[in-house]
Amino acid sequence: GQSLEQPSEVTAVEGAIVQINCTYQTSGFYGLSWYQQHDGGAPTFLSYNGLDGLEETGRFSSFLSRSDSYGYLLLQELQMKDSASYFCAVQGGKLIFGQGTELSVKP
Amino acid sequence: EAGVAQSPRYKIIEKRQSVAFWCNPISGHATLYWYQQILGQGPKLLIQFQNNGVVDDSQLPKDRFSAERLKGVDSTLKIQPAKLEDSAVYLCASSSRTGGPDTQYFGPGTRLTVL
Numbered sequence: 001g002q003s004l005e006q007p008s009e010v011t012a013v014e015g016a017i018v019q020i021n022c023t024y025q026t027s028g029f030y031g032l033s034w035y036q037q038h039d040g041g042a043p044t045f046l047s048y049n050g051l052d053g054l055e056e057t058g059r060f061s062s063f064l065s066r067s068d069s070y071g072y073l074l075l076q077e078l079q080m081k082d083s084a085s086y087f088c089a090v091q092g093g094k095l096i097f098g099q100g101t102e103l104s105v106k107p
Numbered sequence: 108e109a110g111v112a113q114s115p116r117y118k119i120i121e122k123r124q125s126v127a128f129w130c131n132p133i134s135g136h137a138t139l140y141w142y143q144q145i146l147g148q149g150p151k152l153l154i155q156f157q158n159n160g161v162v163d164d165s166q167l168p169k170d171r172f173s174a175e176r177l178k179g180v181d182s183t184l185k186i187q188p189a190k191l192e193d194s195a196v197y198l199c200a201s202s203s204r205t206g207g208p209d210t211q212y213f214g215p216g217t218r219l220t221v222l
Contacts, residue, residue, distance in 0.1 A: 033210075044213070093163070094152050098149050099149050100149050
């Protein structure tokens with residue numbers, strides 16, 4: 001079967017750095033994606049890792065280790081607008097989403 | 108570029124009634140997806156279309172759910188009859204699947220409440 005695990009919630013303060021971890025078990029793995037979803041909004045694509053290593057996009061970075069079936073999303077210089085749910089998703093024949101991590105950024 | 112459009116945004120029905128949702132994907136996107144997102148969970152794929160053909164409907168409860176994508180553009184998802192546990196947000200997404208990572212673009216969703 002397929003499964004993903006990520007923390008249910010994380011709290012941090014403005015300007016801080018936060019890391020959201022994701023471990024997965026799956027067959028037919030191509031890569032790991034991250035999506036952001038604000039309350040009541042649509043999921044929006046943040047990043048994709050098809051190979052091991054770090055991908056950087058502005059304040060957000062994502063990492064993948066295929067041998068460890070592990071990835072993380074790193075958010076730097078946190079802003080209030082980063083308060084949202086973050087989903088890791090395994091890209092195989094289809095996209096399988098984790099349960100999501102609710103990030104709360106405090107002033 | 109216009110995004111994925113969905114309607115209605117909200118729908119409240121009684122159990123055993125029927126309901127239909129509509130989706131218009133991003134122009135030129137061949138692949139269209141319907142997801143169900145229950146509160147506090149991640150989106151779960153119900154059905155995937157490539158043009159007007161079904162690629163994956165393994166998690167679609169076919170006794171009550173149906174979907175079609177006529178002419179390979181717009182799509183409708185229908186529930187008949189609805190159950191209480193169908194209360195969720197129904198998300199439509201589309202992608203171009205040009206060979207790279209399957210970046211999916213989501214619509215705003217339809218929030219369904221079954222009473």
